[in-house]
Amino acid sequence: MVTLYDVARQAGVSTATVSRVVHGQDRVRDSTRLRVNQVIEQLGYVPDGAAQSLSRRRKEIIGFVCVESHSRQYDVENMNLLYYDEVMRGVGAGISDRGWSLLITYVNGEDERDFPRLQALTGKVDGILIGQSVVPSPLLARLAERVPVVVIAGAPGDSAADVVTADNRSGSAALVTHLIEVHGRRRLFHVDGPAGVADAKERRLGMERVLRAHPDCTLIGSYQGQFSVQSGEEAGQSMLAQHGSALPDAVVCGNDQMAIGVLQALTAAGIRVPWDMALVGFDDIYPGGLSEPPLTTVHQPMRLLGERACIRLLDRIARPGLRRRVEVLPTELVLRSSCGCPPGTVTREPVKPVRGSRLTSRAGSASADPARQSGLPRPRPSRARTS
Amino acid sequence: MVTLYDVARQAGVSTATVSRVVHGQDRVRDSTRLRVNQVIEQLGYVPDGAAQSLSRRRKEIIGFVCVESHSRQYDVENMNLLYYDEVMRGVGAGISDRGWSLLITYVNGEDERDFPRLQALTGKVDGILIGQSVVPSPLLARLAERVPVVVIAGAPGDSAADVVTADNRSGSAALVTHLIEVHGRRRLFHVDGPAGVADAKERRLGMERVLRAHPDCTLIGSYQGQFSVQSGEEAGQSMLAQHGSALPDAVVCGNDQMAIGVLQALTAAGIRVPWDMALVGFDDIYPGGLSEPPLTTVHQPMRLLGERACIRLLDRIARPGLRRRVEVLPTELVLRSSCGCPPGTVTREPVKPVRGSRLTSRAGSASADPARQSGLPRPRPSRARTS
DNA sequence: CTGTTAGCGCCTTCAA
DNA sequence: TTGAAGGCGCTAACAG
Numbered sequence: 058m059v060t061l062y063d064v065a066r067q068a069g070v071s072t073a074t075v076s077r078v079v080h081g082q083d084r085v086r087d088s089t090r091l092r093v094n095q096v097i098e099q100l101g102y103v104p105d106g107a108a109q110s111l112s113r114r115r116k117e118i119i120g121f122v123c124v125e126s127h128s129r130q131y132d133v134e135n136m137n138l139l140y141y142d143e144v145m146r147g148v149g150a151g152i153s154d155r156g157w158s159l160l161i162t163y164v165n166g167e168d169e170r171d172f173p174r175l176q177a178l179t180g181k182v183d184g185i186l187i188g189q190s191v192v193p194s195p196l197l198a199r200l201a202e203r204v205p206v207v208v209i210a211g212a213p214g215d216s217a218a219d220v221v222t223a224d225n226r227s228g229s230a231a232l233v234t235h236l237i238e239v240h241g242r243r244r245l246f247h248v249d250g251p252a253g254v255a256d257a258k259e260r261r262l263g264m265e266r267v268l269r270a271h272p273d274c275t276l277i278g279s280y281q282g283q284f285s286v287q288s289g290e291e292a293g294q295s296m297l298a299q300h301g302s303a304l305p306d307a308v309v310c311g312n313d314q315m316a317i318g319v320l321q322a323l324t325a326a327g328i329r330v331p332w333d334m335a336l337v338g339f340d341d342i343y344p345g346g347l348s349e350p351p352l353t354t355v356h357q358p359m360r361l362l363g364e365r366a367c368i369r370l371l372d373r374i375a376r377p378g379l380r381r382r383v384e385v386l387p388t389e390l391v392l393r394s395s396c397g398c399p400p401g402t403v404t405r406e407p408v409k410p411v412r413g414s415r416l417t418s419r420a421g422s423a424s425a426d427p428a429r430q431s432g433l434p435r436p437r438p439s440r441a442r443t444s
Numbered sequence: 445m446v447t448l449y450d451v452a453r454q455a456g457v458s459t460a461t462v463s464r465v466v467h468g469q470d471r472v473r474d475s476t477r478l479r480v481n482q483v484i485e486q487l488g489y490v491p492d493g494a495a496q497s498l499s500r501r502r503k504e505i506i507g508f509v510c511v512e513s514h515s516r517q518y519d520v521e522n523m524n525l526l527y528y529d530e531v532m533r534g535v536g537a538g539i540s541d542r543g544w545s546l547l548i549t550y551v552n553g554e555d556e557r558d559f560p561r562l563q564a565l566t567g568k569v570d571g572i573l574i575g576q577s578v579v580p581s582p583l584l585a586r587l588a589e590r591v592p593v594v595v596i597a598g599a600p601g602d603s604a605a606d607v608v609t610a611d612n613r614s615g616s617a618a619l620v621t622h623l624i625e626v627h628g629r630r631r632l633f634h635v636d637g638p639a640g641v642a643d644a645k646e647r648r649l650g651m652e653r654v655l656r657a658h659p660d661c662t663l664i665g666s667y668q669g670q671f672s673v674q675s676g677e678e679a680g681q682s683m684l685a686q687h688g689s690a691l692p693d694a695v696v697c698g699n700d701q702m703a704i705g706v707l708q709a710l711t712a713a714g715i716r717v718p719w720d721m722a723l724v725g726f727d728d729i730y731p732g733g734l735s736e737p738p739l740t741t742v743h744q745p746m747r748l749l750g751e752r753a754c755i756r757l758l759d760r761i762a763r764p765g766l767r768r769r770v771e772v773l774p775t776e777l778v779l780r781s782s783c784g785c786p787p788g789t790v791t792r793e794p795v796k797p798v799r800g801s802r803l804t805s806r807a808g809s810a811s812a813d814p815a816r817q818s819g820l821p822r823p824r825p826s827r828a829r830t831s
Numbered sequence: 832c833t834g835t836t837a838g839c840g841c842c843t844t845c846a847a
Numbered sequence: 848t849t850g851a852a853g854g855c856g857c858t859a860a861c862a863g
Contacts, residue, residue: 103566
């Protein structure tokens with residue numbers, strides 16, 4: 058392995074000088090720089106990451122925690138994996154510009170067994186990015202004692218760490234408003250997500266807010282699903298059984314998977330969506346656009362979530378004293394035809410934040426890059442060869 | 445930050461002893477071990493990864509290179525991202541059992557600009573995993589000079605590095621054999637992948653081999669596509685234009701995306717698949733099961749590819765002298781109805797290797813874990829607390 | 832502009 | 848069974 062010493066010796070300078078040349082910042086005489094660069098090239102020197110980390114007291118690595126998927130088969134349930142991937146790419150983009158790296162850790166989602174691995178992770182990175190539902194709050198708090206942690210796509214409320222999330226509440230409100238005001242729906246049925254899941258709760262709150270503003274509309278019933286297609290199908294069947302005599306004119310689902318399940322149940326029962334009943338989901342997963350009718354839903358800016366979370370984390374690493382903050386990103390209404398819009402409709406429109414959605418003025422504006430006003434390291438050339 | 449020294453001082457022992465306790469291997473008196481563990485717990489000591497790496501001369505990190513996706517919108521083109529993700533999970537599984545980590549690097553796929561980043565990567569990891577088409581051969585060779593490199597899902601021939609890939613040739617042969625022997629198709633049209641792409645070539649070879657074995661069958665024409673839906677559609681149109689008077693009775697596509705494109709063109713022209721013409725793809729992407737008719741195709745064991753590649757890489761890191769090797773994993777034939785099988789068919793059957801597919805006897809057998817016979821580090825407890 | 836010199840936190844012989 | 852001590856490769860004062 059070629060070290061800084063080898064280069065220094067060969068070039069007849071000190072290691073400090075080589076280091077300066079490698080980082081291209083301090084002033085070095087042009088002739089010296091040239092000579093050193095030649096030797097670097099010739100020897101094929103590449104700095105050792107571990108030594109750099111140790112010496113700088115900064116690893117320039119951030120950890121990203123994923124859930125291990127147990128299913129080996131692709132199906133619609135797994136489609137949100139794509140979103141995971143998209144978030145990760147957002148993070149990747151935000152990070153590699155600055156020359157930092159991304160260290161992936163898979164957890165099983167079983168608190169006990171995950172902890173040692175996550176704890177060890179804190180010794181290998183400068184900060185951690187986590188999907189809300191992946192790591193339970195108490196565990197999160199323990200990690201956050203060691204390194205900065207930013208939670209992606211979670212509840213804007215109850216975490217010990219910074220949060221970057223989408224505006225589920227406003228998205229849901231916009232969706233239900235559309236159903237009521239554009240399509241004149243009045244009798245809604247709600248298929249909720251699992252109890253205690255932040256996203257589900259926010260979406261429910263969004264719907265309820267709209268309902269309160271429209272006293273002529275009623276929620277004729279609801280069903281608690283598990284965010285899975287299967288549970289959506291059960292929800293649909295249950296609804297048909299209980300409200301068969303007086304069906305709702307719209308079904309609002311906590312996510313797209315459940316909406317697809319409901320659609321299956323309705324289709325099996327000979328109910329035609331959207332004529333007999335409108336149906337909407339949330340998340341904008343890919344197969345939602347393929348169903349018959351295509352699903353109206355709400356899109357989250359996954360990639361942006363990743364980028365913002367990354368920026369926030371880097372910022373906090375640079376300035377640990379920062380006040381904890383929640384950033385809520387805007388969503389988009391995706392109109393297709395399951396809501397009653399004409400067949401062939403494919404419209405995306407930005408959702409304006411409702412009050413209480415905690416969407417700050419900063420949050421929506423991509424230009425307000427906190428990194429720009431902080432001590433955060435900016436992108437730098439990996440090796441300056443200016444001669 | 446709590447260091448080994450802090451623990452040593454607090455426990456009244458030397459750092460060497462603490463180190464021994466942390467790794468739970470050397471013999472330490474039980475009472476000492478107990479005391480040290482208590483202090484570790486109390487102080488919340490977590491070893492510093494960079495220092496460990498530097499001291500051990502091994503980082504216990506492997507690099508995984510991904511292509512940055514430029515499109516911001518999900519569509520069928522992006523579905524192979526899912527496979528990427530799946531490969532990565534395979535790698536993750538293989539690696540984290542052993543306590544190693546995965547460092548992700550995104551590249552743009554533009555040789556020039558990618559090189560510095562990849563070169564820097566070699567200083568941060570012990571080995572690199574790469575998708576064949578992602579990094580061009582010459583660049584690969586340069587990286588392989590520095591650290592072990594394993595290429596996933598590529599040509600079993602021309603690389604400077606180890607390769608773990610799927611048996612494209614046999615899969616394709618099985619598919620075409622099915623078309624001919626089960627469904628009696630005789631006049632084939634081929635939609636090829638891009639020139640120079642290894643997968644495409646292997647698949648073509650598989651088809652040609654079968655054709656040679658069936659002199660009564662003819663390849664009436666072919667079209668070179670780009671692996672995209674768009675190019676598939678063009679292929680379909682071109683085929684209709686050129687062979688409109690005497691259509692083929694089956695179209696064999698280099699991948700599922702192109703098959704979907706062809707299907708669109710055929711449907712638009714009023715041709716009914718599979719009655720008028722059979723159609724098959726390759727890869728088994730998710731939307732292929734959703735089309736009308738559902739697509740018959742070949743499935744690659746992505747997750748297994750990841751796992752095997754990972755094992756291979758770890759093995760090579762442990763024993764750098766190893767002979768270069770290509771491992772070819774078996775595929776599965778996925779029978780749905782676009783080939784002529786009855787509607788509702790969903791069958792998966794293993795593909796037997798054809799001669800020349802370079803599928804070694806070892807390769808197919810998951811039990812032949814090279815790690816087991818080598819100096820490869822086995823999983824170890826992250827911290828022994830046996831008292 | 833350039834060189835000297837302490838470390839960074841941990842592992843690992845070598846002695847005791 | 849334990850301790851002492853010398854690196855691992857690089858960075859960053861501090862001097863010149």
